[in-house]
Amino acid sequence: MTARPPRRRARRAAESAESGEPVGFDRRLVPPMVLGSILNPINSSMLAVALIPIGRAFGQPPSQTAWLVSGLYLATAVGQPVIGRLVDAYGPRLLYLWGTALVGLAGLVGVLAPNLWVLVVSRVLLGIGTSAAYPASMSVLRTESERTGAKSPTGVLTILSASNQVIAVVGPTLGGLLIGAGGWHLIFAVNVPLAAACLLLGLRLPRGGTMPSGARTDVPGMVMFAVSLTAFVLFLMDPAVVRWYLPAIGAVLGVLFVRRELAAAEPFIDLRVLGGNVPLLATYARQLLAYTTAYAFLYGYSQWLQEGRGIDASQAGLLQLPTAVAALGATALTGRHARVRGKLAAGSLIQVGVCAALLLLTPDTPVWVLVLLAAGFGLPQGLNGLANQNALYAQAEPARMGASAGLLRTFMYLGALLSSAATAAFFEAGATTAGLHDLAWLMTGVAALNLLFSLTDRSLARIGRES
Incomplete structure (x- = not known):
């Protein structure tokens, strides 16, 4: 991506000062961006410790409760790029507000669900509703970058990535606490106040889209x-x-x-441009591989802790708290550095090691080993997520930032869907230790492939260099 010339950046800053607009990034936009973008990861991760209690409540095995995972991720995988393109067309505010309102409705449906399949419907609605905030946020970032003349808002990108990464891994702990306080219904009920807060904060977002006037939506x-x-x-x-x-x-x-x-003159996904952007395609592939492994751990390990290791839902959630701490630490330590290649290499290498370590687990594994293992999984989550997001920001076409960001999330949740399918297959007879070991072999292979993709992509070396 070509950097904006210094004179043009200075002129844009001067114009902002004359018009009374903030010269730097408008920090009032950060709260709605962060709160909206965490709705999806928090709903994804809280469910990890609720699958067993929900299955018991409705008399359903893991192979059926897996649809609660797949329903959200299917809706999200489809919804992210579609809504992202609508963000490009109609602006971030409209889609953000509609999406977060749907999240509140989905929470109410989940609380009142009389059976598993109505609960699945609630998860589908959550998937659609939570698909708006992330592409809207990336679109706002691009707009603010253009307004202020900033080459790359690494600070805001780090905040956005850190909040998503940490919420994704702290979700099981929060879910376990909510279940302990009032049952699994609370992990759906919490969406109502979260959606209300998003609706109020979302009024700060800009209205306009980036598509040319008169262009048609495909x-x-x-x-x-x-x-x-x-x-x-x-x-x-x-x-x-x-x-x-x-x-x-x-x-x-x-x-x-x-x-x-x-x-098409105005395609939904410009395959001609995308096909010629090999670095961006490689970023999508790494996202798929990294999150296939991450979500297999999130859901497979959480279920094994409860059935294979005999720990209740609240304790299983607390045992994944080290994952959140490690992810936050990795993001905080590396977030201000714009380069991504080292982060991806380190993250994928650590991921290979911790996936292989799952093969050593038994029903008698000491708790301190489980704590170390959870922390080990947090490090690559903090490194890979941040690096792939920064790579996308540098590689995507500015006018299609919403759709491109949506596609990044699509590949993330395709990984989640693959992991869900694998977990359902390996845990068909229950979340046993043997099933976890079979899942670990698959996870190790996928992590090794991600390491290969990270080491062989030479284009990554150019990202983050000072111009």
């Missing part, structure tokens, strides 16, 4: 993308020969989607 392209991805994921969650029609539908619509996007 609704057919969005629909093809959504249905194709949904068909593939539904098959992945329950693969069987009799369901052959799902990948067939996905493949046909995928081909039609590619043909349309290549021919």
Whole structure:
């Protein structure tokens, strides 16, 4: 990405000063960006310690409660780029407010759910509603960068990344405390006050989009993308020969989607630009691999702690608190440094080691070992998430920042879906130690592949250099 010339940056700063606008980044925008963007990770991670209690409440095995995970991630994987493109078209405020209002409604549906499948509907609504805030925040970052002439708002990017990373890993602890205080219903009820706060703070966000006046939104392209991805994921969650029609539908619509996007004047996803942006594609691939492993640990390890190790939900949540502390420490120590290659190499290498360490766990493993293991998983979460977000900011086309940021989250949650499918398969007979070991072999292989991608991507060395 070409840096803004110094004279132009100075002129933009002078214009802001003359108009009475803040010369630096408008810090009033940070609270709604942070609070809105954590809605998805907090709902993702709190559920990790609630799956066993919910399954017991409704008499459902882990293979069925896995749909609570998959429902949110399927909706998010589809919703993030779609809503991100709408953010580009109509501005961050409108989509942010609609999305957070839907989060509050989904929380009420979850509290009142009479059975597992209504609860799944609540999770789908949560997935759609929480898809707006992150692309809206990245769009605001780009707009503020253009207004102030700042090359890269590393401080705000670090705050955004740190809040997401820490909430994602502190979620199991919070979920365990809420379950201990009033049952699993509270992890849905907490969305109501969070959504209300977002609605108030979201009024500070700017209105305008970045698409040219008169440009059309590619609704057919969005629909093809959504249905194709949904068909593939539904098959992945329950693969069987009799369901052959799902990948067939996905493949046909995928081909039609590619043909349309290549021919459209204003495509939903500009495949011509994206296809030529190999560094950005590599960032998406690393995001997929990193979070396949991270979410397999989040959900698989949490369930094993309760069934394989015999720890209750509240204690299982507390045992994952070191993950949050380690992730926060890694982000805080490295966040001010714009370079990403070292972070990705270190994060993926640590991830390989801790995944392999899962193979050594037994039902009698001492608690202090479990604490160290949880801390070990926090380090790569802090490093990988921050580095991939910074890489995207440097690599994405500015006018499509919302859609590009949404796609980053799509690959993140595709990783979550893959991990959910793997966890459901390996824990078909319950969250046993043998099942955890089988899952650990898969996690180690995926982490090793992520390490290979990080070490061989030479384009990463250019990110963060002083111009």
